[in-house]
Every structure is written in C-alpha cells, then in structure tokens.
Amino acid sequence: MTQQLTLEDLAGDAKRRNRERRVKVLFVAAGLVSIAVSILIILSLAGEAWSFISQVDLSSLWTVGWFPRRGLYDIPTLIIATTIIAGIGMLVAIPLGLGAAAYLAEYASPRARRWLKPTVEILAGIPSVVLGFWALTFISPEVVARIFSSAKPFTMMAAGLGVGVLITPLVATVSEDAMKAVPMSLREASYGLGADRAVTVRKVVFPAALSGIVASMILALSRAIGETMIVFMAAGAVGGALRTFNPLDPGQTMTAAIAALATGSDQVAGQGLTFQSLFFVGLLLFLITLALNSLSNRFVRKYREQY
C-alpha cells in the first residue's frame, strides 16, 4: 500500500515561489524602464520640434542653405547632403558587401571562412571616429583629390566613401548569414542539374536569401543616414552649408548639423530657436529611420522566397 498523497506534498516551497516573483518583477521593471525612456525621448523630441516649427518663419525652412546662426534653416540642404553621402556609401557597400558575403558563404574554404568571418565582424566594430579621421587624412587627399582635381579638402565624396567602408561589413555579415541559412538541399538541386557555382549563387542562393539581403541593405542605409562622426569630420561645412547637389562640395548632413549645434562648435548651444531646430532635425531623422525599418520589415515579409 502506498502512502496517501496530500496537498502539502505538491504545494512546493513558498520561499522559492517568492524568489521567482521577485526576479520577475525585476525583469518587468527593466523592460518598462527602457520603454519609458524611449517614449520620453520621443515626447521631448516632438515637443521641442513643435515649439520650433510653431515659432519659426516657415519661409526660412526653404532658402539657400543651412545657416542656423543667421536664421536660415534650409531643410533640403541637410536632406540632400544626407542622401548624397548615404548614396555614395551604399554604392560602395552593396557590391563590396554582397561580394564578400557571396565569397564567404559560397566560395571560401571552411578554413578561410573561419578567420575571415571574424575579421569582417571586427571591421564592423571600428569606431566611426577612426574612420572619420581616415576619411579626412587619407580618402580625401589620396583618393578623391587624385581622381577629381576640383575637389576641395572637405567633400561629401570623401565622407560618403568613408561611410561606405563603415557599412560594408554590416552588409557582408548580415547577407552572409542569410545566404548561409539557405538549405544545402537547394544548392544540391542546382548543382545536380548541371549548374556551376556562379549560376547557383545568382539563381538559387540570392533569390532564396533575398529577404535577408534586402534587410542588410536597409539596415546599412539606416546606419549610413544615422552616421555622424565620419560626416562631421570629413564632409566639412561645420558652421553651415549652401544647398548643393555636387558631391565634391562640402556638405552638412542632418546628423552633422545636430552634432554641430549640440556640441556648440557652432556656438549656439542654448540659444532659443537655433537650438530648438536641432530637435526638429532630430525628429526628422528619427522618422526617416523608422520608415526605413518598417519598409524593410514589410518587404521582407512580402518578397521572401520561402524554403
């Protein structure tokens, strides 16, 4: 005859349950704090931006250039410069990054891959201030100035190339992960039909990894748009910039404009409207990045070749 089982036997230890409850409260609190901080940031951004837009003379948002000290807040100047620099960066990063990803995922021997992949990941961790300095002291005089004799020492071209180097590892590693995730069985199917490696990469692996590849590009674009230090150092025009479409001119991006205003290298910190324009640009930047991220999510869901 076995012993009768009582409720106490299954009730467990009250101490243990209490501990579990405390741990749970701790984690929930940590989660809530990060959400609360994000909300506060957005609120303060939106509030200051609103106070800027409601006080500023709207015609000064569309003038000849970005000179906040003189009350000229030409937003297109910043958006054009941001687009040019991010565009040049992407032109560098897409072929280089995808090429590196294809090599690592499809061509490299396991041994080569074992040390190349971490190397690329380390490249992704180079502080942007180092790349900014490099863009200024190497890319600008040794690359840009040699190719384009009309180039000035500070150019959007040099900054764009620097940004390209910065985001290439991002494209490479995320795309490589996506390509590695394509099942071996699809490659075998392709090789089994008499496809060579190049065809297999182009016609089978790329389409199947497309969602990840596009995600990597959009991530890289977000990073390029949000990049500050390289453009701050290498694109020049710290005090302000004329509106220009020429990549060989100095230019000021949204991020560099904010940095200039906030660090006071523009000597405006704390000064009424000029200072508040910072929040307006910041909000704009935030919205652009948000839009890109949701776009990438939607794209990935819609066009992925599911395997």
Add this chain to the structure above:
Amino acid sequence: MTEEPTTDEQLAPRPGAEQAELAAEIRAERKRVTGGTPDDAHDVIIELDNVDVYYGDFHAVDSVTIPVREKEITAFIGPSGCGKSTVLRSINRMNDLIESARVEGRIAYHGVDLYGSGVDPVEVRRHIGMVFQKPNPFPKSIYDNIAFGPKIAGFKGDMDDLVESSLQRAALWDEVKDKLDESAFALSGGQQQRLCIARAIATSPDVLLMDEPASALDPIATLRIEDLMYELKQEYTIIIVTHNMQQAARVSDRTAFFSVDVNEGKRTGRLVEFTETAKLFTDPAEQETEDYITGRFG
C-alpha cells in the same frame, strides 16, 4: 494499386520450394511491368571499378565494383552508414561539393573515366541527373523549377513544350497543368518529388541517380514514384539507393548489397554482393546478405 503492401516476411527467402516460388513471383511481377527479366543484352553504361571513397583520412567506402547496365534499374541496399549514398554521389561527382572527399579507383561512363583530368563535373551532372531523398524544389513556380536546368544549359527550343513533356513523363502534368505559375511549395510531398524528377528529366540526362527518393513519402506516393520508375526505365538508366528492401525487390533489375565494417569506431562500407535482384532476394551467395534480408542483421 489495390494490392496489399508486401511485407518483409513475404519477400524474405524461405526454405526450399517456397524460395524458388518467390523468385518466380518476383520475375513474373517484373515481366508484367517491364516485359522481361534482366539480360546481358544491355550494355554497361557506368562501370564502378574498385572504387574507394575517402573523407580526409576517413575511409568511407572500400573497393566497390559494380557494372551498371543501360535502361535497367540498379538498386543499392544496405544498413545505415554502409556508404551506398556515398557511392551514388560519387557517380555524378556530387561528392566534389565536400572539400575533403576523394575518390580512388575508376568510375567510367560510356568508357570515359569520370575522374580523369579534363572532365568537368558540371558537364557530368548534365548527363547524370539526380533526385534527392527529401523533395527539394526551388522556392520558385512549378514552371521555373522545370525550366531551370534547360535554361542554364542554354536550351534554345520551345520551353513550354519542354516543360509540358517533362511533367508528362513524370506523371505530374494532369495535376499541375492549370497552376504552372504557382509556387512548387504548394504541392504535396509526393508531387514535389515527381516535380524534382521532372526537373531532372528536363535536362535530358541518360542516367538518373535516386537517393532514397521515396523515404520521405507516404505509401501511396511511394507507389506512384515506383510506377514512374518503371516508366522511366524505357528511356533512362536508373540507380536507386533505398533503405526499403521491398522497394528494391519491387523495382530493380539488379541489386548491390552493401555492408559496413566497424573498426575502432570508424565505419567503412563495402560491397557484399551484386547480382540479379530476384537471385539476391531468394538465393543470395553470401551468408551476410541472407542475414540482412531475413532481418537477422541491420
């Protein structure tokens, strides 16, 4: 098909008269479906001659010699790890994808050494097609799956015709003709496997390697694949690896039985016996074969 699925017991050799009876049965079944027992009239198309396969230092398969005859179905059977898939994959140089893999000995195709210098594995695979264990259609439309091989081979003719005839030969056309632009993933597992067969046929190979093509399928879908193999035999030489002894007995003309030697934890596969299927399943020359097919081993 309405007949009862054959069980191991039914095909296992039984003493004396029953055994002869079963051999006759298998031969009769073959005659019914394929119109004859294998004879030596068919030329040898692929000749494996003392083939050894290594992965790095690991000796995976030891000294396999099998002549494969044209327009026959040759089955490779044996326990897990006996190297039957490894041998199959060395025939269309699929093992080249594994860097450390190395083949010694000679695999001749129409008399040409497939591992000779100047042989391009890509070209080999266009002549020797392959169907894999798990259906592996591309995440593309049914049409594009079939058109993939011909397109990369530079096919110039009417692609629509080729897609239709390939699907017809794989007995899939009627089921998919109205949804050629739908994703291949919308098909059932059995249909996907027939699609993969159609895809392999579309590049007009003359040999088809099938690596346990029905092991991921249900019994009905398996029977359809087996029926299809009978059909395909009229035009193609087929080599099939199978775990399923009944399947080998049902479909193949000749069977190679592989076994595995375990030596200090390393498993090396070897060929035990290669002969006419009806003979292998009823009157094997080797005790080892008999033990395996009667279920005493493996």
